[in-house]
Amino acid sequence: MLRRWGLGLLGVLLVAALVFVAMRSGPLAPTRVTVQQAESAAVSPALFGIGTVEARRAYMIGPTTAGRVLRVLVDVGAPVKAGQLLAEMDPVDIDERVAALDASIARAGSAAAAVQAQRQDALARKELAAINARRYRDLAAQHFISTGALEAKLQEQTSADAGVSGADANLAAARQDMRRLNAERAGLRQQRDNVRLLAPADGVVISRDAEPGSTVVAGQAVLRLVEPATLWVKVRFDQGRSAGLAAGLRADIRLRSTPALPLAGQVARVEVVSDSVTEERVAQVSFDTLPGSLSLGELAEVTVSLPSTAPGLVVSNASIKRQGDKTGVWLADGSGLRFAPLRLGQTGLDGSVQVLDGLQAGDPVVVYSAKELTAGSRIQLVDAVAGQKP
C-alpha cells in the first residue's frame, strides 16, 4: 500500500516536472522584462568627439627658388624671435654679380665724366662760334666780306649750338645709365637678402627638415615653426550627433597621455567646411590654460557641454524601439504590452532621452527584455534580466 502511494507520488512528481519545463522554457515561456516608471529629470546633452592637438599658426620656412642649403643655425625645440636669422641658402654667384655691377657703375661714372668734358669742349666751341658770327655780321654789314663767308660762320655757330645740345643729351644719358645700374644693384642686394631665411614671428622650431648641403626646391620647408601659445585641439564630431555645436561652449578635454586629468577649454571656432567623406563636423577647441608638456598630434577626447534642458520626462535610450517608421517605447500596463509612439528631444551622453510628447509621468516603460518584443508577447516582470539563464 505504502509502495503504491510512493510510486504514485513519484509518477505525479514526474508529470509535474514535465509540465514545469514545458511552461518555463522554450517558446511557451514568457519573456522577462524590466520596467521603469517614466520620471521627470533634466537632460544634460553633450557632444563627444576625438581631436588632435594642433597649432593655430604654423610656418614653413624655406627658399623661394631651388637652391642648396648653406647653413642652419637653429635646431628642434629652440625658441626664436621675429626677424632672427634661422638658416641661409647658398647665394651661388650673387656676390660676384654685385661686384660686376659695382664695376659697371664705376665705368658709368667714368663715362659720365667723359661726356661732361665733351660738353665743356662743345660749350667752348659754341662761344667761339658766337663771337665769330657776331664779328662777321658786323663785317658783312660794312660789306667787307662776302655773303658766303657770313653764311659759313652762321652755320658754324648753328653747328656749335647743336654740339652743345648733343653733349647735354649724352650727359643725361650717362646719368640715367648710372641710375639704372644702381637700381640693378639694389635688386641684387634684395636677392642676396632673400637667401637669408628669417623668422616671421616669435615661436618654437618643431622640425628641421634639411641639413646644410642638401638641395631643396621652391616651397620645400627647411624649418617649421609654431607659436606654442596658440596650440588648440582640432576636434571631429559625427555630423548626425553635432546639433547645437557653436563657438563659446564650454568643453572638457582629456589628453591621451593623461586620461584621468580633465582640462577645461572652450570652443574657439566651428569650421565652416565639414568633412563630407567621413561625415564629420570640425571644431577648434582652445585650452583655458595650456598644460605644461603638450605635443602636437596628441589625441584628445573632448566633451562639449550643451545647455541643460528644462526638467521633463526622460527615458533611458535602451527602451527606445522602432515599429515600422514610428519611434517609441513599449508600455507594460496591466493589460499586456502596448507600443506608445513618442516625440523625442535631446539625448544626454549617459543615455537619457528627453520625451517631448506621448508619455505621462509614472507610465511603466519597458527598459530591458530578454527577447525582441512584439505586441502579443507574454511578459514577466523581473528586477534584472542580465545574469539569469534563459
Place this chain on the structure above:
Amino acid sequence: MISLAGRDILHSWGKFVLTGVGLGLLIGVTLTMAGVYRGMVDDARMLLNNSRADLWVVQQDTQGPYAEASGIRDDVVRSILGMPGVARAANVTYLTMQVRSDATDVRAMVVGFDTGQPGLPGEPGYLVAGRHITRSHYEAVADVKTGFALGQRIRIRRHDYTVVGLTQRMVSSGGDPMVFIPLKDAQEAQFLKDNDAILNDRARTAANPGLNRPGVPGLLEAIQASQASNHNVNAVLVQLKPGFDAEAVAEPIRRWKHLEAFTRVQMEEILVAKLIATSARQIGMFVVILAIVSAAIVAFIIYTMTLGKIREIAVLKLIGTRNRTIAGMILQQALGLGLIGFIVGKVAATFWAPVFPKYVLLESGDAVRGLAAVMVICALASTLAIRIALKVDPAAAIGG
C-alpha cells in the same frame, strides 16, 4: 489489463524505475543532439533577425557578409538611400577576432555599426542591461555570453573600449557572441595593424622612388596618410518602406549598382543550407545512430525483463491466461518504460541544455516527435519479447 502490468511493475519497481531513468538519459542525449542542430539553425536566424534588415547589399559575386568575405566602399550607402523603396540604409562591418580584457581572451564577432543616428539597422535591437552607445568612439555593447560586465574595459586591436550595455542572444552563425562598436573604430580595427607593421609600411613607401619624389614636397606624407585610412565596409543593411517587395527593390540594385543584394529568404538559404549544411549532416547521422542505439537498448531491456519472468509467464499460461493478455502486459510495460524514459529525458535535457557552450534549442515539436518515436520503438522492441513469451511452454511452469 492494467492490473497485470501494474502489479508486475509494483513488484519489481526499483528495477523498472532505474531502467527508465537510464533509458531516459539516453533519450535526453538524443533530444539534446536534435536541440544542438536546432540551436545552430536558430543562431543563423537570430543573426538575420538581430540585424533588423530586409536586404543585405554586398560585393558583387559574393555570398554575403556572413558566408564569404565582402568589401564595398562606405559611400555606396548614399546611392542606395536614394533608390525607391529604401526607408533606411546603414553601413556595417563584421570581424571575428579575439577580444582581450585583463588576462582573458574571448572569441567574438566585432560588429561595427553606424552610430550617427539612433534606430539604424545594425544597432542591437534590445538590451538586457546598461544603455546604447552615445559617443562616437570607444564605447561598446557586448553580449552576455562574452562574460563582460558593465563598465569593464576591453581591448580591440589598438584601443580600449568601455562596455556600456549588454545584450542577449546576439551571436554569429558560428555561435560566437557579438560585440558592437562604432563603425569608424571597427573600420580601423579591421584595417590598421600594430605600430611595427605601420612603420614597416611607411618605410616601404618611402623606399619607392615613384612615390617618394624629392621634387614634390608633401607627396610622401599625402600617400602615407591615404594608406592609413580605411573606407571599406562589409555590407550595407537596408530597411524597406512598408508596402514594397524586397525582390523588387533588390533587382535594380543588382542591375545598376554592380552590387549583390540578398533578400531575407535568400540569406536564410545561404546560412542554413550552405553554411551549416555539413554540421547538420554530422548531427543528423549522430541522431540516427542514437535512435538505433536507443531502440536496441529498449529491446534488450524488455527482452531481459521478459526472460526474467519466464517462469511467471509459464504459470499464467498454465492457468489459462490468453496470449493476448500476456502480449498486452509486455506491451504496456514497454510503453510505460518508454513514457518514463521520455519524461526523464525531456526534464534532464531541459535542465542541462543551458550549460552547453553553444545554444541548444529544444522545440516542443521535436519533443512530440520524440515521444511518438519512443513509443513506436518501444512497441517494436517489445515484439521480440512478446514472441519469446508466447513460445513459452506452459509445462515449464511445473518444472517440465
